[in-house]
Amino acid sequence: xxxxxxxxxxxxxxxxxxxxxxxxxxxxxxxxxxxxxxxxxxxxxxxxxxxxxxxxxxxxxxxxxxxxxxxxxxxxxxxxxxxxxxxxxxxxxxxxxxxxxxxxxxxxxxxxxxxxxxxxxxxxxxxxxxxxxxxxxxxxxxxxxxxxxxxxxxxxxxxxxxxxxxxxxxxxxxxxxxxxxxxxxxxxxxxxxxxxxxxxxxxxxxxxxxxxxxxxxxxxxxxxxxxxxxxxxxxxxxxxxxxxxxxxxxxxxxxxxxxxxxxxxxxxxxxxxxxxxxxxxxxxxxxxxxxxxxxxxxxxxxxxxxxxxxxxxxxxxxxxxxxxxxxxxxxxxxxxxxx
Amino acid sequence: xxxxxxxxxxxxxxxxxxxxxxxxxxxxxxxxxxxxxxxxxxxxxxxxxxxxxxxxxxxxxxxxxxxxxxxxxxxxxxxxxxxxxxxxxxxxxxxxxxxxxxxxxxxxxxxxxxxxxxxxxxxxxxxxxxxxxxxxxxxxxxxxxxxxxxxxxxxxxxxxxxxxxxxxxxxxxxxxxxxxxxxxxxxxxxxxxxxxxxxxxxxxxxxxxxxxxxxxxxxxxxxxxxxxxxxxxxxxxxxxxxxxxxxxxxxxxxxxxxxxxxxxxxxxxxxxxxxxxxxxxxxxxxxxxxxxxxxxxxxxxxxxxxxxxxxxxxxxxxxxxxxxxxxxxxxxxxxxxxx
DNA sequence: TTGTATGCGTTATCAG
DNA sequence: CTGATAACGCATACAA
Numbered sequence: 001x002x003x004x005x006x007x008x009x010x011x012x013x014x015x016x017x018x019x020x021x022x023x024x025x026x027x028x029x030x031x032x033x034x035x036x037x038x039x040x041x042x043x044x045x046x047x048x049x050x051x052x053x054x055x056x057x058x059x060x061x062x063x064x065x066x067x068x069x070x071x072x073x074x075x076x077x078x079x080x081x082x083x084x085x086x087x088x089x090x091x092x093x094x095x096x097x098x099x100x101x102x103x104x105x106x107x108x109x110x111x112x113x114x115x116x117x118x119x120x121x122x123x124x125x126x127x128x129x130x131x132x133x134x135x136x137x138x139x140x141x142x143x144x145x146x147x148x149x150x151x152x153x154x155x156x157x158x159x160x161x162x163x164x165x166x167x168x169x170x171x172x173x174x175x176x177x178x179x180x181x182x183x184x185x186x187x188x189x190x191x192x193x194x195x196x197x198x199x200x201x202x203x204x205x206x207x208x209x210x211x212x213x214x215x216x217x218x219x220x221x222x223x224x225x226x227x228x229x230x231x232x233x234x235x236x237x238x239x240x241x242x243x244x245x246x247x248x249x250x251x252x253x254x255x256x257x258x259x260x261x262x263x264x265x266x267x268x269x270x271x272x273x274x275x276x277x278x279x280x281x282x283x284x285x286x287x288x289x290x291x292x293x294x295x296x297x298x299x300x301x302x303x304x305x306x307x308x309x310x311x312x313x314x315x316x317x318x319x320x321x322x323x324x325x326x327x328x329x330x331x332x333x334x335x336x337x338x339x
Numbered sequence: 340x341x342x343x344x345x346x347x348x349x350x351x352x353x354x355x356x357x358x359x360x361x362x363x364x365x366x367x368x369x370x371x372x373x374x375x376x377x378x379x380x381x382x383x384x385x386x387x388x389x390x391x392x393x394x395x396x397x398x399x400x401x402x403x404x405x406x407x408x409x410x411x412x413x414x415x416x417x418x419x420x421x422x423x424x425x426x427x428x429x430x431x432x433x434x435x436x437x438x439x440x441x442x443x444x445x446x447x448x449x450x451x452x453x454x455x456x457x458x459x460x461x462x463x464x465x466x467x468x469x470x471x472x473x474x475x476x477x478x479x480x481x482x483x484x485x486x487x488x489x490x491x492x493x494x495x496x497x498x499x500x501x502x503x504x505x506x507x508x509x510x511x512x513x514x515x516x517x518x519x520x521x522x523x524x525x526x527x528x529x530x531x532x533x534x535x536x537x538x539x540x541x542x543x544x545x546x547x548x549x550x551x552x553x554x555x556x557x558x559x560x561x562x563x564x565x566x567x568x569x570x571x572x573x574x575x576x577x578x579x580x581x582x583x584x585x586x587x588x589x590x591x592x593x594x595x596x597x598x599x600x601x602x603x604x605x606x607x608x609x610x611x612x613x614x615x616x617x618x619x620x621x622x623x624x625x626x627x628x629x630x631x632x633x634x635x636x637x638x639x640x641x642x643x644x645x646x647x648x649x650x651x652x653x654x655x656x657x658x659x660x661x662x663x664x665x666x667x668x669x670x671x672x673x674x675x676x677x678x
Numbered sequence: 679t680t681g682t683a684t685g686c687g688t689t690a691t692c693a694g
Numbered sequence: 695c696t697g698a699t700a701a702c703g704c705a706t707a708c709a710a
Contacts, residue, residue: 003398003456048453048454048456049454050395051400051455051456052394052395052400052456053395055391056389056391056395059342061391071419072416072417072420074411077410077411077413077416078411080435081410081437084435084436084437088451093434093455094434094435095433095434096419096423096433096435097423097427098420098423114387115387115388115390116432117342117387117389117390226624256624259624259626282620282621282624285594285595285598285621287598287601287626
């Protein structure tokens with residue numbers, strides 16, 4: 001693959017490289033005819049400006065790194081679509097990496113991106129990420145970073161988050177309004193995760209507001225997968241602790257639990273009403289269709305991308321901010337008791 | 340963000356840049372002590388080599404472009420994981436673009452990648468892509484390209500495909516072995532798509548082999564989404580054309596159709612047995628769980644990545660090849676009649 | 679209006 | 695063993 005350069009064009013036309021350069025960046029004055037001639041022959045010769053050379057001069061890579069926990073999770077691929085959309089328009093390229101829910105890999109990814117001289121990093125932490133010291137240092141060094149979704153609680157950084165508390169509250173309240181009295185919350189795992197704790201906080205406050213009894217057994221640390229949901233449901237059945245409503249940390253857990261309860265003869269939503277979180281593709285086709293909180297995935301991506309660009313282009317003149325986005329409760333049959 | 344360069348180190352240590360450079364590329368001889376001193380102070384100063392400068396010299400971007408129809412489809416995100424894995428190890432970066440099933444966007448993406456001076460392109464065509472002339476030209480110009488999944492039938496290029504024919508044949512034969520006599524195939528749309536036509540060819544041949552009647556009504560051009568599946572099922576019910584087995588172009592179509600038939604009181608698999616294709620996350624948790632052909636998504640990615648690297652590194656000395664990968668039929672309750 | 683020279687950060691080729 | 699210098703492709707300040 002031989003690439004045509006401005007030198008080739010200059011030689012061909014017996015002009016200097018600077019003239020050719022000028023023709024492309026309609027800056028300094030250049031005779032209209034020469035310009036047109038150059039542009040024309042450039043096109044004919046199949047010239048494409050070498051972005052690498054430009055980047056070297058501008059001392060910027062126009063690359064932005066993205067670090068997500070796992071790409072199989074549609075949430076993150078959807079966010080990345082939003083990110084791409086904005087970045088592409090602005091001439092940036094996105095380098096996508098995934099940390100497979102491993103802090104070690106996450107750190108490695110970030111360091112690799114640094115070595116790639118990205119202009120900024122967009123990231124969502126793994127579930128096990130506890131130590132955010134390195135990211136703090138990066139911020140202090142002046143590297144633009146935007147966190148989203150799974151964000152470091154203690155760091156003063158730019159963040160885009162979802163109002164987990166509010167929507168967990170609404171979701172729980174919805175179950176209560178459907179007549180549920182004994183609602184169990186299937187929670188994530190680590191208490192350090194903002195998301196898990198915010199959602200369970202919303203659950204608790206809704207229970208309190210409506211003066212429903214709330215004991216330790218009603219919040220169960222489950223995990224995040226379909227199998228986690230299944231496992232917990234089996235345990236609940238074995239212990240004969242059957243609630244009349246379940247608010248799950250996410251759709252996968254809800255689906256897993258629902259499946260098990262169904263095969264054991266429980267009627268949904270009559271015996272147990274279900275609400276999930278972070279609407280998945282499966283929710284609407286479950287039987288019964290699963291009520292879930294939908295997050296504005298694409299908007300999150302768009303917002304994140306705008307923020308990182310803003311931060312890059314106003315390097316010395318920006319203050320960390322946290323943007324909180326809203327969602328929607330998609331009410332479906334799994335929680336509708338038609339009281 | 341000020342970046343330390345070898346110049347900074349040279350100045351700091353009162354040596355020349357070439358000495359510093361030598362210290363990093365343990366090539367030419369350099370006094371052990373100076374080398375160690377340089378390496379040490381470089382680390383202390385937080386030096387990171389500028390990959391852009393290196394790329395300029397090497398006249399290579401070490402970027403590889405990926406063009407997929409849509410990233411929401413987990414198939415493609417899974418493939419991309421495999422691709423990433425291999426490329427990252429070899430020091431390449433992946434630029435991911437998606438064409439949203441639009442030929443126009445696809446072409447735009449490819450051209451953008453060209454302008455980014457990618458060293459090669461990995462792509463899967465959109466469903467509407469018909470004209471592959473431009474890609475032919477690119478290949479002739481010597482740009483390494485590897486196609487996968489949705490590949491241009493007529494182009495002599497490197498391709499990684501799945502044995503759609505074979506597994507469609509097996510899937511259909513499985514239904515026949517379960518006692519189905521009147522099997523309908525829910526096909527994609529465009530006849531020009533290798534995948535759709537290969538799968539329906541497999542279906543037809545299996546029917547022929549087992550001497551089952553096969554008329555035009557048994558192959559229905561459906562589409563690719565859950566709603567397409569629903570729509571067709573409703574039509575079949577309305578026309579009272581109820582088969583005893585359905586082999587769908589993909590899981591989404593199977594799921595859509597299955598849902599409708601179920602709500603109309605049909606028993607799965609007793610009344611109608613179902614087989615999907617390209618195992619989705621939903622398949623195992625459907626009720627009944629959906630039999631499907633699983634594709635080795637990650638392996639496809641790995642294979643594709645290896646091929647593009649091979650092509651890049653042996654630019655003048657490679658011949659286009661087509662690699663066909665195998666899958667597996669995950670038999671589940673949706674097709675098991677326990678005869 | 680155009681050409682010359684310099685520099686972006688690095689490597690490579692020569693001299694020394 | 696080390697230093698000076700040219701080159702990668704392009705942009706730009708300055709000179710003509």
